[in-house]
Amino acid sequence: MELIYKGKTKDVYRDSADDNGVVLFFKDDMTGKDGVFDPGENQVGLTVEGSGRAGLKLSSYFFEKINALGYPTHFKSADLDSRYxxxxxxxxxxxxxxxxxxxxxxxxxxxxxxxxxxxxxxxxDFVEFTLKDDKRQDPPINEAGLVALDILQPGEHDVIVENTLKICKLIKEELAQRGFDLYDIKLEFGRDIKTGEVMLIDEISGGNMRVYKAGQKVDPLELVDLFFK
Known part of the structure; x- marks a missing residue:
């Protein structure tokens, strides 16, 4: 596979077996600071063996649920053993x-x-947009700013908000059924290269959310273990 982009927690490859495919490799690196996990941090703070596979397992579960409901996502399939x-x-x-x-x-x-x-x-159910910019600490931005900077086209903001609320409520309900309380979750959207359709991308893992159980914060690996128990 040809490396396209090397990220903090995932590497992106062009799929040599599929001219129209991309592969994400889930690494065992997690965002945080001083060895403590924090989904809001912009740097790798720790490496935990098994965290990549755990993130992919939970992401695959939720993407399959979301796809089944007809919401557009980039997800096709996953290989847990290879972390692809x-x-x-x-x-x-x-x-x-x-x-x-x-x-x-x-x-x-x-x-x-x-x-x-x-x-x-x-x-x-507060929805907030931030720009991915490590140097500027991911500054918040509103709809007018996103359109003025030609980042979003008119109307795309509303589509993203609507899909975000539907998707996040589904995830919240799935977690609540297992006794978890979802405080917040970070998603990412993009456009389909061929059609321009707005779709959910990236991952939906414990590393992208803050989850509590009985008032105690649950770390990403523990979340996966308990979720699929």
Whole structure:
């Protein structure tokens, strides 16, 4: 396979067996700081054996659920042993846009708005857009800014918000059925290279969400173990 992009937690390859295919390799690297996992960090903070396979296993589960409901995603299939996810080729919005759905206030939301809300306080399904930019600490941006910078086309923002809420509520309900409380989750969207359709991309793993059980934070590996128990 030909390496296209080397990322912090995943590497992207062109699939030599499929001219119209891309392969994501899930690494055992996790975002965080000083050896502590944090999905909001912009750097690799630790390497945990098995975390790549765990992230792919949970991602595959949710992508299959989402695909079955008819929401467009880049997911085609996965090979857990090789830690490969086979996906449709897409183009990112600009240099990458992250979409965070917040059900409860925590993390960077509290760091910014802690004067107005307590950690863990309920939010009304708040959807936030940030630009993927490590140097500038992933700055938040609104619809007008995304359109003005030619990152999104008019109307795409509303499509992303609508799909984000549907997808995240599905994930929240799946977790709740197993006794987990989803505080927030980070998604990414892009455009299908052929059709231009807005679709869910990247991954849906414990490394992209904050999950609690009985008031205690659940780390990504433990989440996968308990989820599939």
């Amino acid at each position: 996810m086979y996906v449709h080729p897409v183009e990112t919005f600009g240099k990458g846009v992250e979409v965070i759905c917040r059900f409860k206030a925590t993390g960077s939301f509290i760091r910014r708005y802690g004067a107005y809300i307590e950690d863990g306080e309920q939010l009304d």
